[in-house]
Amino acid sequence: MSLITGTTKLLGVIGDPVKHSLSPLMHNRAIEELGLDYIYLPLPVTQGNLAKAIAGFEAISLVGFNITIPHKQAIIPYLAEVTPTVHMVGAVNTVWRTETGWKGTNTDVAGFIAPLQTLNQDWSKIAPVILGNGGAARAVVIGLVELGCPQIHVVGRNQNKLDKFSQSWQSNFQISSILQTHLWEKLNTLIPDTKLLVNTTPVGMSPQIENSPVDASLMAKLSPGAIAYDLIYTPNPTKFLQLAKEQGAIAIDGLEMLVQQGAAALKIWLNQPVPIETMRESLRVYLNL
Numbered sequence: 001m002s003l004i005t006g007t008t009k010l011l012g013v014i015g016d017p018v019k020h021s022l023s024p025l026m027h028n029r030a031i032e033e034l035g036l037d038y039i040y041l042p043l044p045v046t047q048g049n050l051a052k053a054i055a056g057f058e059a060i061s062l063v064g065f066n067i068t069i070p071h072k073q074a075i076i077p078y079l080a081e082v083t084p085t086v087h088m089v090g091a092v093n094t095v096w097r098t099e100t101g102w103k104g105t106n107t108d109v110a111g112f113i114a115p116l117q118t119l120n121q122d123w124s125k126i127a128p129v130i131l132g133n134g135g136a137a138r139a140v141v142i143g144l145v146e147l148g149c150p151q152i153h154v155v156g157r158n159q160n161k162l163d164k165f166s167q168s169w170q171s172n173f174q175i176s177s178i179l180q181t182h183l184w185e186k187l188n189t190l191i192p193d194t195k196l197l198v199n200t201t202p203v204g205m206s207p208q209i210e211n212s213p214v215d216a217s218l219m220a221k222l223s224p225g226a227i228a229y230d231l232i233y234t235p236n237p238t239k240f241l242q243l244a245k246e247q248g249a250i251a252i253d254g255l256e257m258l259v260q261q262g263a264a265a266l267k268i269w270l271n272q273p274v275p276i277e278t279m280r281e282s283l284r285v286y287l288n289l
């Protein structure tokens with residue numbers, strides 16, 4: 001790593017916890033390859049300390065930062081401007097300094113669709129099924145709308161939360177007119193008909209690696225050649241993707257989304273192209289993939 005001096009510009013990720021974040025690794029490797037005088041730091045900020053942290057970032061002229069749980073929504077009032085993507089997703093994962101104050105966007109949408117865009121598919125004929133209705137599911141919905149999917153099914157385990165999820169899109173006709181929510185039991189009939197099944201739940205994440213949000217008998221209904229996309233990147237592959245591959249599905253894990261959302265953020269901060277392959281490789285080596 002290059003020498004840190006008084007001129008080194010600061011980037012980082014705020015959240016609680018941030019100690020397991022892979023972002024410092026991939027960003028610092030990219031910065032090193034570009035030979036730039038920047039450093040990206042994990043910055044633990046607890047829930048009650050967000051205002052103080054933002055004031056501190058102002059004071060030390062931080063160039064920009066990523067935001068993770070629990071600040072993705074809470075950060076919004078501190079920003080002078082947000083992109084239209086933030087208005088739709090309702091959460092920010094990337095912030096940078098402008099002349100008028102901090103500006104925020106959400107690069108998870110671009111990160112999510114990047115691996116799908118490498119596939120040769122007619123998205124206007126695909127009605128995806130999304131498992132889960134949390135924060136990541138919102139970015140997934142926007143991404144699938146951007147791809148041109150004509151109908152989107154969101155499946156959850158709690159009717160109240162599903163209703164709130166539906167209501168949150170009501171002011172957006174383009175989305176509300178194509179979005180349908182269902183309880184988990186409906187998967188029996190949704191899975192055989194879909195060509196894209198996306199897991200946005202944390203089920204199957206380390207250390208619960210034997211769990212899958214869709215069990216073997218349900219996964220057996222997935223049509224061969226369908227795409228199974230798990231946002232989880234460790235373990236790799238997840239049980240969900242193992243079961244899908246046994247059905248002849250195309251499997252996409254969450255690593256590429258992680259890399260691509262990070263690359264999109266770094267590009268904003270540095271205002272130049274970034275070495276995506278280096279970022280990807282740094283994570284692959286670290287995760288033993």
Ligand code: NAP
Nearest residue numbers: 132133134135136137157158161200201202231254257258
């Ligand atoms: P979140 O806001 O907490 O949402 C999680 C969703 O999963 C909720 O709808 C929750 O249902 C559902 N869920 C949790 N446990 C479940 C279970 N046992 N059975 C069925 N549904 C269950 O979390 P998030 O921020 O959306 O993140 C979700 C996952 O995506 C995490 O694994 C995260 O690491 C991953 N992710 C990956 C990337 C990437 O770059 N690869 C980016 C973002 C997120 P209830 O609402 O009913 O509790």
